[in-house]
Amino acid sequence: MAVVTKAFASSADLERKVETFTELADGVYALTAEGDPNVGAVEGEDFVVCFEARATPVAARRWLDLLRERTDKPVRYLVLSHYHAVRVLGASAFDAQEIITHETTRELIAERGEADWASELGRMPRLFEEPDSIPGLTRPTLTFTDRMVIPLGGDRGDLVLAYCGRGHTAGDIVAWLPKKKILFAGDLVEAKAALYTGDAFHDDWATTTLDAVAAFGAETLVGGRGAVAQGTEAVAAAIAQSRHFLDELRRIVGEVHRRGGTVGEAFRATHTALEPEYGRWPIFEHCLPFDVQRYWDELDGHDWPVVWTAERDREVWAALQEGR
Secondary structure (H helix, E strand, C coil): CCCCCCCCCCCCCCCCCCCEEEEEECCEEEEEECCEEEEEEEECCCCEEEECCCCCHHHHHHHHHHHHCCCCCCEEEEECCCCCHHHHCCHHHHCCCEEEEEHHHHHHHHHHHHHHHHHHHHHCHHHCCCHHHCCCCCCCCEEECCEEEEECCCCCCEEEEEECCCCCCCCCEEEEECCCCEEEEECCCCECCCCCCCCCCHHHHHHHHHHHHHCCCCCEEEECCECCEECHHHHHHHHHHHHHHHHHHHHHHHHHHHCCCCHHHHHHHHHHHHHHHHCCCCCHHHHHHHHHHHHHHHHCCCCCCCCCCHHHHHHHHHHHHCCC
16 A cells, blocks of 8 residues: 655645735734735824734735735834744835834744744745745844833824733734724634644643733734634634644643653644544644644653754654654
């Protein structure tokens, strides 16, 4: 019987996704793309705040072209929820006066930005449209640790940037519009898309961090991937789905680890349990080996995530796919 080799990560996913531009409220926008990374923007009185940058300047300009059909205000602030390459390397297209991240994200870019760039390019080549257009690592010009407020001017209220705790990475931030009850949650929440947890802090994320996200009381939520959650029930469902994915992964991997099993056994058990519910969702097959390996590392006592390199990616992928 021939052995079918599963394509590495998302390397075989080469079909462009349908992009959906949504005006969430007056001057508040999101672009979703069937499970590709979401982006957003909020108009101030005489400027724009953009949330996330996409993987390359070329990809970012397609989003900016759509945004320019609604407003010609300059981008004063580019807010990056965390350090992953597909979120940040398109930043130069925005000509933003300031690039804002959490202070820990600044440190993570310095520590592992180059490795993450090579890793994600190998895993998700389709997202890196014209990678030669990337001028180098994106580094913030402004950082904060707990909370930062951007007054939008006029009667638009404030945009609040907040750190909810360790989650998808050590430095994820969200953007909250209290006046509109709209939350840009980054990859702390996904809507019908699998979670990538390869750089995560699973126990914090599944408990106190998601509790903090839920406490905003958002009526509209833009997650890192998937459709916009509109209405309190949809928002609660997106948060609950994200928590359930984490809880099940923690439960299953934890059981195998406690009985002295192997990480390969943990991967197979987790895949069997989660595939019926999550298997048809974007990037499930891509994410799961890295998710399981990271939580296994945590259970082995590695609080700080091991750096993913292009070489380590393929080593872990090959090791965990064996015996499926």
